[in-house]
Amino acid sequence: MKLLTTTALVAITATAAAAEGWKDDYQVLKFGILSSENEKDRLMRNEPLRGYLEETLGVEVEIFTAGNYDGVIQALSANQIEIARLGSSAYAAAFTATDGGVVPTLTTQKMDGTTGYYSIVVSRCDSGIKNLEDAKGKVHAFADPDSTSGYAVPYFNMVTREGFKPEDYFGTVTFSGSHEAGVTGVVNGTFDTAATYQNNAVDGIFQRMEEKGMIEPGQVCTIWESPEITSGPWTFRKNLPEALIEDVTAAIEEFPTADLEGYKLYSSWTVEDPNPDTGFVRVNAERYNWIVDMRAWIKEQRRSGS
Template identity: 80%
Template sequence: MRFITATALAALIAAPALAQGWKDDYQVVKFGILSSENEKDRLMRNEPLRAYLEETLGVSVEIFTAGNYDGVIQAMAANQIEVARLGSSAYAAAYTATDGNIIPTLTSVAKDGSTGYYSVVLTRCDSGIKNLEDAKGKIHAFADPDSTSGYAVPYFNMVEREGFKPEEHFKSVVFSGSHEAGVTGVVNGTFDTAATYQDNDVSGIYQRMEDKGMIEPGLICKIWESPEITSGPWTFNGNLPADMIEEVTAAIESFPKNDPEGYKLYSSFNPEDANPENGFVRVDHDRYQWIVDMRDWIKDHRRSGS
C-alpha cells in the first residue's frame, strides 16, 4: 500500500511538468517581422500582439527584427526563430531556403472577406509621370528582392503584361531597402518612381506615412496597380511540435476578438477605410505555390538575360 501511495504521489508531482508539453522546450518564443517600415514603428505596432501572446501562452514572447527581409528568412532557416509574419514572396523564399520545411497557418482577412492587397507604383504628383510609359528613362526603386509587392509582382507584371524589362525600360533600377524608404526617396526626388503596396486607395504604405506625419498629404500619386495578391502568412518552422503550432496559431487567431484595441494598432486601423482588416483566416501552402513559381520564373528570366 505504501508503494502504491508513493507511486501515486510521484505521478502527481510529475503531472504539472508533463502538462506543460512543448512549453518545457520552448520557454521563449520568437516571432519575426519584416522591414517594411522603420524599426521603431514596427515594434510599436506589434507590441500589443507580443504582450497578448505572452499572456495567453504563458511563455516569454520576443520580437525578432532584421535590416532586410532576408535576415528574417535566414533566421527561420537557421532555426533561430519559431514563427514569422511573412509576405507572400518572403514566404516563398523561406520555403525554398528550408526545402519546404515551413508551415503557413494564417493570413489577414478584410471586413468583406477578401484576403488580398495590391502592388502599386508611385510617383510625385507633380512629376508629370502619369503611367509606366511616362516613366521610361527614369530612376525606379523596388523595395527588397524578397518583397512580393515591392519587387516580385511588379517585376513579373512589367515583363509579362506591360511588355518591357525594367532594367532596359528605366534609366536605372535600384532597391530602396524598405517600402517606406522607397516612398521617402520619391518624395525627396532620389527616385522618380517606386513600387510598394496598398490594400485600397485609403489604406497602404504611403497613406500610413501621411497619417504618421512622415510625408505631406497630396505629394504622392499612384500610376500603376497590380492584380490582387494573396496576403502573406504567419509561418512556422516545420521542426516545431504540432501542438505548439496549433496553440500559437489559435492564440494569434483570437487576438483581434480578445484585444480589439491592440489589434487596431497592430493592423494600422484607419476609420476612413470602409474595408479594414478584421482578423485572420487559415491557409496552407497551396495558396502560395504560384508565388514560388513566379520567383523561379524571375530567377530564370534574369539568369538568361532574356
C-alpha cells in the first residue's frame, strides 16, 4: 500500500510538472488580432488582456497585428503566433489553410446569453439610399476577403437570399481594407455603401467611431441587416501542448471577472449598451462548420464565374 501511495504521488507530481512544462518551450506567447479598427485603438483595447495574461501565466505575452486579416491567418498557419482572436470567416480560412490544424476554444457571450452579431450594410443618411434596391448600380465596399461580417455573410446572403450577385448588381465592388475604412469611405463619399457589423442598434463599428469622434453622429444609417452570425473564436494552433491551450483558455475565460475594468475597455463597454459583452463561453470546431462550408461555396462561385 505504501508503494502504491508513493507511486501515485510520483505520478501526480509528474503530471503537474508536465502541465507546467510548456512554459519552458513557450516563454513568449503571441496572440493575433484582426484589423477591424485602426492599429492604435486595437492595441489600446487589447493591452489590459495582454497584461493580465502575462501576469497570470507567468510568461511574456505579445500582441501581433497585421494590415489585413490574411496577415494574422498566415502568421497562425506559419507557426509565427500561437493564438488569434478571429472572426468566424477568418477562423474558417485558418482551418482550411492548415487542413484543420487549429482549435477554437472560446467565443464572446452577451448579457442576454447570446453569442452572435450581425452583418450590416450602411450608407450616408442623406444619400437617398434607404435599401439595397436603391444601391443598385452604386459603388459598394466589402471590408476584407477574410471578414465574416464584412464580406462572407453579406455576399452569401446577397446571392442566396436577396437574389443578386454583387459584381453584377452594383456599379463597382471593391474592398476597403477594414471596417473603419469602409465606414469612413461612406462618410467621405468614396463608397455609396459598405458592409460592416454591429451587435445591436447602439453598438457596432460606426457607433464606436461616433463615440471616438472619428465621424459625426447621424451621418451613417443601416440599410440592410443579416441573420445572426455566430461570434468568432479564440483560436489556437493544434500543434501546441494541450496544457498550454487549456491554461491560456482558462485564463482568458476568467479575464472578465479577474479584471472587470480591463475587460470593459477590451470589450468597448458603454453604459448605453442594453446588451453588453459579459464574458466567454467554450466552443468547438463543429460550431463553425457552416462557416467553412459557406467559404467553400463562395470560392466555388468565384471559380465558376457563376
